[in-house]
Amino acid sequence: MNTKERILITALKLYNSQGVNTITSRHIAAEMGISPGNLHYHFKHTDEIIQTLYDRLSLDFDAIILSMESPGHIDITVIKDLTRRSFELVYTYRFIFLHFVEIGLRIPAVKKDYYALTQRREQQFLAFFEKLKSDGVFRRDIPATVLQALVTQIFIIGDFWLSNNELTLKLKGSKAVAHYSNILFNLFYPYLVDPAQLS
Incomplete structure (x- = not known):
């Protein structure tokens, strides 16, 4: 599974459990164990x-x-x-x-x-x-x-x-x-x- 797909799966899990207001790109990156810069390479925001x-x-x-x-x-x-x-x-x-x-x-x-x-x-x-x-x-x-x-x-x-x-x-x-x-x-x-x- 590529990084972009992993970002989407992780984001979906976090948004479903904690909502859209509390979850930032940093939260998603931390959950995946990647840098925020790596995440922003695939999604700007x-x-x-x-x-x-x-x-x-x-x-x-x-x-x-x-x-x-x-x-x-x-x-x-x-x-x-x-x-x-x-x-x-x-x-x-x-x-x-x-x-x-x-x-x-x-x-x-x-x-x-x-x-x-x-x-x-x-x-x-x-x-x-x-x-x-x-x-x-x-x-x-x-x-x-x-x-x-x-x-x-x-x-x-x-x-x-x-x-x-x-x-x-x-x-x-x-x-x-x-x-x-x-x-x-x-x-x-x-x-x-x-x-x-x-x-």
């Missing part, structure tokens, strides 16, 4: 590290969405799997979501990209819902405005469930992922042709 980690998160989400758009019949198990995989990814990069507003203000490029991403994701989700309707998983009588609201609900829960967890249950790892992905999964109950599939 910590914002560049954060931006790179955000870009990786975005690419990993793209891969999940791409699998969602693959042809073939979709059933409730596909939705459950996509939900779980998304929450696992959020947990992997949890520092971003726990400090999202602050990071967006600190690194305007992240805020700009996130806005563009949500616009793109909205269209992808709406197309996915239409496929669920045509495949007989979702009811066909759901108004477009209700599906639009469902997309917003998914964004709110998906992006901010970690904050709720930190303030309330304080679940860790797979327990946190399982609990909160199940909460989002249950959002689909009113839209299903056969709600018994959720049990």
Whole structure:
């Protein structure tokens, strides 16, 4: 593994455990046992590290969405799997979501990209819902405005469930992922042709 990759892995671990405000490039370098100069050869400042980690998160989400758009019949198990995989990814990069507003203000490029991403994701989700309707998983009588609201609900829960967890249950790892992905999964109950599939 090269030094640049090690920096990113170490930074992710430290940001996840201690947040973005307390961790400097010196902390990351010390954790790795390298000089700050060596670290700055690869990344000029910590914002560049954060931006790179955000870009990786975005690419990993793209891969999940791409699998969602693959042809073939979709059933409730596909939705459950996509939900779980998304929450696992959020947990992997949890520092971003726990400090999202602050990071967006600190690194305007992240805020700009996130806005563009949500616009793109909205269209992808709406197309996915239409496929669920045509495949007989979702009811066909759901108004477009209700599906639009469902997309917003998914964004709110998906992006901010970690904050709720930190303030309330304080679940860790797979327990946190399982609990909160199940909460989002249950959002689909009113839209299903056969709600018994959720049990």
